[in-house]
Amino acid sequence: xxxxxxxxxxxxxxxxxxxxxxxxxxxxxxxxxxxxxxxxxxxxxxxxxxxxxxxxxxxxxxxxxxxxxxxxxxxxxxxxxxxxxxxxxxxxxxxxxxxxxxxxxxxxxxxxxxxxxxxxxxxxxxx
Amino acid sequence: xxxxxxxxxxxxxxxxxxxxxxxxxxxxxxxxxxxxxxxxxxxxxxxxxxxxxxxxxxxxxxxxxxxxxxxxxxxxxxxxxxxxxxxxxxxxxxxxxxxxxxxxxxxxxxxxxxxxxxxxxxxxxxxxxxxxxxxxxxxxxxxxxxxxxxxxxxxxxxxxxxxxxxxxxxx
Numbered sequence: 001x002x003x004x005x006x007x008x009x010x011x012x013x014x015x016x017x018x019x020x021x022x023x024x025x026x027x028x029x030x031x032x033x034x035x036x037x038x039x040x041x042x043x044x045x046x047x048x049x050x051x052x053x054x055x056x057x058x059x060x061x062x063x064x065x066x067x068x069x070x071x072x073x074x075x076x077x078x079x080x081x082x083x084x085x086x087x088x089x090x091x092x093x094x095x096x097x098x099x100x101x102x103x104x105x106x107x108x109x110x111x112x113x114x115x116x117x118x119x120x121x122x123x124x125x126x127x
Numbered sequence: 128x129x130x131x132x133x134x135x136x137x138x139x140x141x142x143x144x145x146x147x148x149x150x151x152x153x154x155x156x157x158x159x160x161x162x163x164x165x166x167x168x169x170x171x172x173x174x175x176x177x178x179x180x181x182x183x184x185x186x187x188x189x190x191x192x193x194x195x196x197x198x199x200x201x202x203x204x205x206x207x208x209x210x211x212x213x214x215x216x217x218x219x220x221x222x223x224x225x226x227x228x229x230x231x232x233x234x235x236x237x238x239x240x241x242x243x244x245x246x247x248x249x250x251x252x253x254x255x256x257x258x259x260x261x262x263x264x265x266x267x268x269x270x271x272x273x274x275x276x277x278x279x280x281x282x283x284x285x286x287x288x289x290x291x292x293x294x295x296x297x298x
Contacts, residue, residue, distance in 0.1 A: 001284065001288055003280050006280060006283060006284055006287075006288075007251065007252055007280075009287075010233060010237075010248075010252055010283070011252050011253065013229055013230050013233045014148045014151075014152075014229055014252075014253070016228030016229070017144065017147060017148050017151060017157075017228065017229060018144050018147070019143035019144050019146070019147040019161065019164060020161075021143070021161065021164075021165050023135075023136045023139050023140065025165075026139060026165060026168045026169050026172055027135075027136075027169075027172055029165060029166070029169035029172075030169040030170070030171075030172035030173040031173075032169070033166075033169050033170050033172075033173040034173045037173075099162070099165075
């Protein structure tokens with residue numbers, strides 16, 4: 001097997017790896033990137049064992065509110081994001097939702113693994 | 128402003144899979160790779176007027192993703208965990224690393240490579256970058272790229288080909 005054949009075999013083995021993030025979510029996240037460049041964050045996040053509310057001011061980015069049973073993420077017109085946690089469940093989903101709204105958050109609950117909690121690719125971590 | 132969005136969307140849809148594969152090989156974790164690539168594309172979108180004029184926008188995205196990974200690592204001052212190649216090789220063939228559908232034997236062989244060799248291989252594999260462009264993305268000399276690629280391919284051949292031959296000839 002020469003180099004080209006080896007490269008072809010390796011390339012084919014990754015054919016099933018596909019990015020699934022919709023372009024709309026990337027464009028939405030890009031608004032947060034612009035916001036990070038222009039305006040410093042003015043509020044941090046607070047958390048408690050049973051419930052937590054985080055308020056982070058960002059530039060307006062019209063995102064509809066997401067309502068789930070365990071927690072609620074609401075992004076308001078002024079760019080403020082409110083997080084209400086009713087049940088310590090699905091930290092990865094909460095983290096994903098916050099990041100989609102441009103909040104550089106890493107979420108973990110005691111006693112629950114969140115494999116994607118290791119890091120946030122851009123900006124400083126807040127929660 | 129109104130005309131740049133379709134251009135970016137087209138670029139994103141056309142290159143996101145290869146960018147994800149490249150970064151996945153570099154960092155070894157599917158979730159981390161996805162997050163880095165999303166962030167890099169978001170930055171590209173935010174600066175699309177500039178990035179779209181770059182001679183290789185895909186390379187720009189990869190470099191941004193890898194730089195974001197390094198920045199995070201520096202902030203945290205600790206090692207970014209990479210799956211243990213020894214345990215990967217024992218996983219069932221389909222699940223692979225963090226649900227990525229890559230043969231664990233191949234992923235393990237790639238993860239056994241030093242980080243820089245992995246990056247060079249990934250850029251060659253999925254972006255088909257030439258030596259000069261790869262050197263530019265990684266910020267190293269072209270001769271270094273050639274040396275890394277040569278060593279990496281030799282190592283991979285040694286790791287993977289004996290297994291392939293065993294499958295072909297059970298005796």
